[in-house]
Amino acid sequence: MFKLGLVVNPLAGLGGPIAMKGSDGLDLSRVQDGDFGRSTARALRCLARIAAGNIGGITVYGFSGPMSAQAIDASDLNMAALPFVSVGNTANPNETTGSDTKNAALALLEAGVDLLLFVGGDGTARDICSAVGAEVPCLGVPAGVKMHSGVYAVSPESAADIVLALVAGGLVELGEREVRDIDEDAFRDGIVQAKYFGELLVPSIGGFLQHVKSGGREQEELVLADIADHIVELMDSETLYIMGPGSTAAAVMLALGLENTLLGFDAVCDSTLLGCDLSASAIMALIVSHNGPVKAVITAIGGQGHILGRGNQQLTPAVIRKIGRDNFIVIATKTKISQLHCRPLLVDSNDAALDLEWQGYIQVVTGYRDVVMYRVSASGD
Incomplete structure (x- = not known):
């Protein structure tokens, strides 16, 4: 059985449409109702592709509520191929925090997941990295505004393809990839201050993993x-x-x-x-x-x-x-x-x-x- 850990940052990407350049310290009152659920929708895209290609043997582990279970419960797809096991709960399901992300990652590490799949942006990757480091393979599903880190698949579907290749026993390379994040307050003022925060052990195949963002030094x-x-x-x-x-x-x-x-x-x-x-x-x-x-x-x-x-x-x-x-x-x-x-x-x-x-x-x-x-x-x- 393949134990797939899932962490969804339900606030990821909400700052993009309102030109906030990120979701750290986001005032939720500024977010339009139609924008909520963006990261959950991207999680569903990934899970649906996994379910469609799964020949059996994958179980999803995660927190009850918006950080994992909701992504499955909200689907009208037949997710019977992906049974869910709860490993905990968020402190406040109405407004999750970085601490919830770290706690979920630690709980999944304790549960012995084979791969930790997380949905978010660079802030989410930073929280995952600080919690588990390179102790368990991790793969990001891109859903945030800032995407400087090299730990994300290029899309939800590409993340699913990597998972399916792992389950099928394909030749999937594991390598350490950089986690980077920036100061969002400075970013909103037009200043990019990217900082290296560590590395995650990330699986990759072909062109399914995005590269670390280049700073454009080649531009004359x-x-x-x-x-x-x-x-x-x-x-x-x-x-x-x-x-x-x-x-x-x-x-x-x-x-x-x-x-x-x-x-x-x-x-x-x-x-x-x-x-x-x-x-x-x-x-x-x-x-x-x-x-x-x-x-x-x-x-x-x-x-x-x-x-x-x-x-x-x-x-x-x-x-x-x-x-x-x-x-x-x-x-x-x-x-x-x-x-x-x-x-x-x-x-x-x-x-x-x-x-x-x-x-x-x-x-x-x-x-x-x-x-x-x-x-x-x-x-x-």
Whole structure:
């Protein structure tokens, strides 16, 4: 029997749509009702794939309530293939904390699980690492806003595939991967202060594990200026431009002579700044009220290749659909693209159907009047 430990951070990712850059110290009153359950939904995606491919022998262990059992109880799928065993409870099921994550991890270690599967972001990975270190294999299902650590599968489905390969006796490599987290208060002010917190023992196969986020040191000022000149040359006065996070997009704002939110979204029309550090709802409101075309400028996460679903969760599935795939402008240096080593760009919007719609090839602006075609993949496939 394969004993699969499960820890779900039910607050993971809630800070993304409201432009909070993370969920640490989050004021829950600011979160819209429809956003609750985001991490549970991603846990369900993973568990459903495990259940579909399970030939028997997997038992899920975890805390009763929102940190494990709820992810199974809330499903209308036939989860009989994944029986659940409770190993404890949270102190307050209405508002879980990092201490609950640590306690759950320790209880699962005591229960002798073969793999600890956790759903969250870098803060969750940090809590898991501080509790169990490398004493038990761990694998993250990405659900947070910050995703700097190298301990996460590229999607819930990819995490399931790793679990199934382990159960099937496949050649799954185990290696120590870095856990990194940042100061969210500084992050919200546009300052990235990533810190190494330790390593987890993580299973990986093929391209199913995301890489540690690169800091973009390969980006030269001249290349960024060339990309910016290309984008500015294409801009017209009737189009609303939603400018995404990152130093590549920041170069465009610099060329326009406009204020920039390095780690958030800004809106520009006719060389005029219409909004800074916008939330998902604010972006949607601008799109709906605009009487003309709308385009979004985004870039790829260095080392990982994600263009949706990492650090830009203000682009909710509804916002992405409203803008339309053909109205997204992807910008990246050739060095950043080459460092993917032929791996595709990835989309992980938290909407599986939407991710599949994005598969195929997309144009990537890599310099002044220099555009390449590159493959995009739904990160679960």
